Amino acid sequence: MTDLETPLVTRPRAGALRRAAPALLGYVAVRGLGLITLAVWSAANGKSAHTLLSARWDSLWYTRVAELGYGYEVRLPNGDVHSNLAFFPLLPWLERLIHALSPLSYADAGLLVSTLASLAAAWGVFAVADHVYGTRAGVCAVLVWALLPVGVVQSMAYSESLFTALAAWSLYAVLTGRWLTAGLLAALAGLTRPVGAAVVAAMWVAAIASFVRERSAPPAGGAPRWRRALGMLLAPLGAAGYVLWVGHRTGDGPLGYLDVQAGWRNGFDGGYAFARFAGDKFTSFPSALAGIGIVVGVALVIWLYVVGVRQGQPLPLLVYSGVVVALALCASSYFGSKPRLLMPAFPLLLPLALALSRLRTSRSALVAGGVAVASAVYGAFWLNGSGPP
Template structure:
């Protein structure tokens, strides 16, 4: 009887097949991973809830819909227009440097908006905001995963919460593509620092279909993979590379080749649609967005510090953010972070300073530079005074929320 029962169970397991077993293994891995990241996700959710609550209270006396504003302001219009009408159905709008066109915006976020809108009983703005908020949690989880892998769980939790209290963290509550992009970026970095190179490249491809700043992700992954290939080859020749430390050369070469495909593919597609190899960059010129090696940034800083004109608060905050980012990059290098993180921070910092785009967007460009969070997170993780870190992060959450409300309701330009 016992033998028959055992044979019956064995036949049942076989009938379930490898897919069922794979699903079981995936569930077995996912549950502990979620449990491990829970403090980071709860902390991040708490500080962003503070920011959103401040925005809601700010708008309450006016009787408006703050959530609708978060879902529809500025660039959100373009993503939702693409989701509703496609690229060819989106109408250009007049601009001072030429017509604003939907081809400046990458396709992954609009595609997700359309998918959720079709599947769930949500309007397009509601779907856009839902995806953005869900992606922000995935991004916070990725930031935790990177920091915890390198410096321990406490540092990972603090890094995720720090990302939610940055001066421009209100962007993390808008229907913007930065959230989806940062999610892909953070997990690409985790894959790279844990030597999962093909996964890193695949996530880089997705990032490259989400935002133009994905050139930073692609560059970080491709260069790091090639450096790892050369380093392993040299160690193998010297006989100092253990078998457990080997990565198949084809994996590294494939990762280096795949990483930029998303960005390059979209740029070439826009070029094909515009009948010009440089079509995408011509579209971007309507937003006065091109790389000028920092000349526009320096010119704007001269205006800020060299005139008696009244300054807007974002001018001061963005200037301070850029200065802090440079210092944090130096600290990141001194911290001896893994090469993919250092390169990512470097390339994003170069893009933020070197692009001719609207000055106050530079703090937003820095949001995916997750390596810049790690020096601060590491220092705070070493603080043992009871309650000190929660107090600091709570104060930062309130300040970030107030500044976020200012950006949403008072400031007249996009964040």
Template structure:
């Protein structure tokens, strides 16, 4: 690691303690965290400008495209009117209930007034907090330079346009990254509280709770950490997710009511059979949309990066492995909404650590060129999804 030094004693998470003194890049004397946040803000602001320009060119309102597209419509409706909306599609047999959407983001939007600008404010603020959290995790496990490059790569992945929309992914990543950071620092109570709140953002928020609970269990079994705080963290972490699932079950008078809502939306867990079928459609050469082909390629890349994480030396800390693995299992093992799979994996930022490590060994100019090139592709793909193809995200 090129950050602060290690001590000989290992933490409960299996990683060595790292100094939290301010870190500076040698080139400018600017805190690396400020550089990471600046890179993220510049990349995503430019992306928002490109998307707004494309929307105007297509005769659409930029605010509507950014703040009122696809799932954003549901979130805004919940923020303004509460739960209770159901939309039926006789042709497909889908019955879409707004109980599929977790409550934290609509609640925050409601506190800002319930409009598109309020929703964007919540998302953009969360995205900035997430970027700092992603940097801190990357810095802790691999050093300052890798941390900055991890943020840069996360901001230019093909579906990074979601980070500028009124969607829940920025909020989930903000809570997840800081929960993981607290967990790596053995701040059990903070990690568990953030994990519990993360469980109120999206179904995949359970990945954060899994990271905390599994790490707590590991610490107890290996006797690296003891005490009530570890036990409490393991129990508290999934509380938010379980509370919402239970609330939907009570409302529908069915303990499995939430999962029935998801099934009626066309989402269910089939172990990856649906995804394999869609990938085979692409590989067999049949006619598919560009987004379908890109999704197949991105899922393949995600699995390759997962393998690289597993063979990484030194090994990645347990919390990051559990968090990433759960996101992959949910994202790839779930049926339905194939083209949305890369968005579901957007919170899996640890997958980018192998690429960030490679870029950290390259010349700074090369890292800048690669980031700029990927940003251009990300902007173009975002415009394609939202303005040209109008594909669901």
């Protein structure tokens, strides 16, 4: 494994794309199957797949920010205030830019951003897995990420694909010693979702660890240290800048963004509310099945993390996925969103990717194909039903 301080020899871009091509083609095939299934299912139910992907749930909030800016809010009968200040600005900025430069609507601009970002994310997942475990594992990592039951969100006008792309490439930059690039991408990730803190934490821990190692063996030149320090300074600027701006706009100071989230009944309670939600499922037999599913799902996430530790995943990946998991599972609201919020934690999938890569090609293709069909059906059923809150 390449040391954090030793960049890989940079491959020509065309060569890097050719190396990632099988993974990207596999990704397109899986997501294409999912979208075709969604279109057929939606048509049979008299719904528009296009609307489900571009103009429902959070997508509407992002397009309102793109079109009208910040300041829109909804006051609910129970007194809660849902403000669009809860939504970080990078996706709506891109939607506004594309709308201004093309005939696309804000909603369709969001779909375009997600489409391109999902490909960039798949490439980034491949780059990280390829760097750590080799090309075959990289291809399988992309497939496993595409095959997630909630993978259809990757094709929605949501911010998950954009965030995952920025996070994956920032982590790859950390792993290959490109500290300024890592810091810039981490700052952009921090402008995309609150969980951008996970990217910052991963970069900071990796940089601090490298500084500690160098105390016993200082490098010959000082430039790498300056790059690392500057990258560390850049990394939190996106999230910190937006949070401070929200506090200034609301007049509530640095904690203003937390008040905005409180209006959505969302906060960090260490997982207490989620545990109560899961426990309440066991009060009757039908809902107990859902409770068992929740417990099994959380246990699977924890098990995958532990396996990643045992397999020697690089420290930045462990820190990143650990923070994403903690923020997702310990949030106090929107329990149905947990699988979607966990989707950017792609390092959790590396043990599964390794297992898949060790199968014969014919067998791994059969497994991936079967899971792809199940995932496509679930995604179509989900979006035509309750969908992501």
